[in-house]
Amino acid sequence: MPESTFNTQASALSATFTQAHLKFLNAKLEKLSPERIIEWAMISLPGLIQTTAFGLTGLVILDMINRIHVDQQASNDHPTPASSSASEDEENDDESQRRFQKSGYNVRRHPVPLIFIDTLYHFSETLDLAQRVQDHYNIPLKIYKPQGCETTEEFERFHGERLWETDDVSYDYLIKVEPGRRAYQELGAQAVISGRRRSQKGDRSRLDILEIEPGTGLIKLNPLASWSFQQVWTYVRAHQVPYNALLDQGYRSIGDWHSTKPAVNPDDERSGRWEGKAKSECGLHVDYFKMRAEFQATQKKKQALVAAQQQTTALDAQQNQTIEVA
Template identity: 80%
Template sequence: MPESTATNNTQGSAPSAVFTPAHLKFINTKLEKLSPEKIIEWAMISLPGLIQTTAFGPTGLVILDMINRIHIDQQAAANVHPTPASSSASEDEDDQDIRFKKSGYNTQRHPVPLVFIDTLYHFQETLDLAQRVQDHYNIPLKVYKPQDCDSTEDFERVYGQQLWEKDDLSYDYLVKVEPGRRSYQELGAQAVISGRRRSQKGDRAHLDILEAEPGTGLLKLNPLATWSFQQVWTYLRAYQVPFNVLLDQGYRSIGDWHSTKPATNHDDERSGRWEGKQKTECGLHVDYFKMRAEFQASQKKKQALLAAQQEQSAVAV
């Protein structure tokens, strides 16, 4: 079963791998010449505290499959049998370890922690895919939800319905940014693999393969930055990677159900996201400190307004 987490500490520790702009430029020059598989292999060896965050989009699934294949190759090179991908991830882990040891398999599984931010508003097809991925790769999924919320009902009881329409910034912070930062802290993340690509346009058009987040130093690796959607789709088919059935219905970039539609522009795969709004990112890949400050200011404003309303009501009585 997925590992659900909920704690209050959202601040990460300082990364031990610190790169200057000149160093990053040099590394990116080298990485640009490598295949995504080689980039990922380099990262698995070179970057401490490496994790992958995913909403099980096409690119993230390709990366997950590449990590799995690299891991199998590394174990084979060391004359160690890999854990079979076909075994059930729902099986009790202790029982798995016993069975694999008896059969001679190595009990070390997927080497990069896999994090899923459950906003509580994902398509059911996405949640079904999350389970299929766990089963296919025999990988434990670390699930992070909005603070102190296990369900949509919990969230709406505190913040009301359709918060994404009333306060888009607060919504993104609460369901994506805060859980994401909590995952970094709890897992000791110092480098995060993402599925962003330049062909997705918008803020991603000039994406570097390796970035350092301003203010925190958190490294972000985009191993498929140079790939097109067609290259991603070809890989999914060629290697029989589980993918979201919504892709067969015209969707290309899949987020929350209330802000995602089939792509309306063939040349812009993210054209189905946030229709009618001037935004291209959900908050996970924008200035964290700026967004947190704006969220805190918004909350203070709401609290002040509520206090003024309560005071006015008391005077009226």
Template identity: 80%
Template sequence: MPESTAPSNTIPTYFTPAYLKAINIKLEKLSPEKILEWAMISLPGLIQTTAFGPTGLVILDMINRIHIDQQAAHPTPASSSASEQDDDDEDYPGPKKHVYNTRRHPVPLIFLDTMYHFPETLDLAQRVQEHYNIPLKVYKPEGCETTADFERLYGERLWETDDLSYDYLIKVEPARRAYEELGAQAVISGRRRSQKGDRARLDILELEAGTGLLKLNPLATWSYQQVWTYLRAHQVPFNALLDQGYRSIGDWHSTRPTTNLEDERSGRWEGKAKTECGLHVDYFKMRAEFQATQKKKQALAAAQKERELEEQAAALTIA
């Protein structure tokens, strides 16, 4: 499993705590659109990760509208128009095997396929690509193409038997692999303060401890109602489950409809003292815990194998 712990490119040294504090004071006064405009110009190696939740869709639509306006203001020369049809953009400065068409969409869009998404979520991912005519970079658990592949490696219902390893394998490791391969230095997140929990104290721009990854939360100050109003006003494609009582949508096995208007994420991980999937917690701590768990499992498996061999040997002796 890859051991990369931080983006391949280094965040500029001027992103000090004092500098971030000053930036956040200014960003607090801007609309989400203006925050994104600033980020698209100012933040190095900017990407967006999304599971196509309501906030992520609003951000995607805003980026698309900003891009259209910029293209109208600064038309692409006719000589380069043919490249619009290509999935890859040779001008993208990342690794050539993972180039991204920045002419079609300026911010690489990453979708983490956990293998346990609702069918409605997968359908939405396809509709979004068609609606915006954008490429989508899909990352899955390492070495897995299907749910059967994942369960063959790690067992069925891993979210029940080893929740930490599940989160690490389906979300954290694929995300870190995406950051490394795309040269990501800044990631756009759909988190909002109104989602409560650890998110209630969000800054608009954060520097992730240890990894040095910048995280941008352009809709941090928005309410769920503001998000929903935008979706409707701009006819943004959204998950059909939102019309069935779901307010925050993750994997099918850990997401339920909710009528709790005060806590939109109350339908996630019902009955568990859990509010995050692992993408926004201490990466190094989580990786260390995952590795320790794997070593323990390997030791238990080896001990079990040894006992079975001893029992087989004893049975032969008796025979």
């Protein structure tokens, strides 16, 4: 699906939410439990998907979706994307079903497509968890990697080693932003469930439950926005949700191995991320068009530098040849 088509679909859905309507919905959603928020979204938001790096909050959301789906199947009282869609337009519902089926996603086994972006720099414990989650919930997992790369070696051959140190903007764009946007396009996503919470501080401290991404019109749902880390952890233990083994070693927020350490501050679970850098997000939750523009500008500078170096090399070779002839 071309990006323009994706943007049009997402904008068409978000256009139904005026600022006043969005404010009203957030006030209502604030009073609901995360389970009820998710259930509302499954019924009300077409093109709904979940992106996860298998952090604790994302795992709790996944478990809640699974429990809601099981209950719905048992009672058959509420529609789900497996039998009927939240959309009132049946033709669009059928198109969404065909798109999910074509992508290899079994919506009857799990109603909300689950997207995992493999950055090629995840901890082995994270990759192990991804497999355990698939086995535990019996769900398909749509995996997206940096375009044209299957391994870390391939990525570094194309883009250089330790790109996160030499060009942080390009690194974030290539390993997360572009694969994420590609996932949204291929699955026809119009709304995305995320695991962000206010207690994670930084830019997330003012998080709404329902928000619209500027520019793209993509709807983002943060059903556990009001929960603390302790509430998430209590749920995980109570419901025996699979979790990352690194959490037992002091880690709280887990990303790529090179930019993640055990939490430095117990009161700030993301204090182990991006040590020494003035950043709190990887790129998935910042302005997409700004991120893309910065990446493109960086690429142009690199291309201009390479061209200048090639020209200098050619001139040097030409001068050496002239000297030899003389």
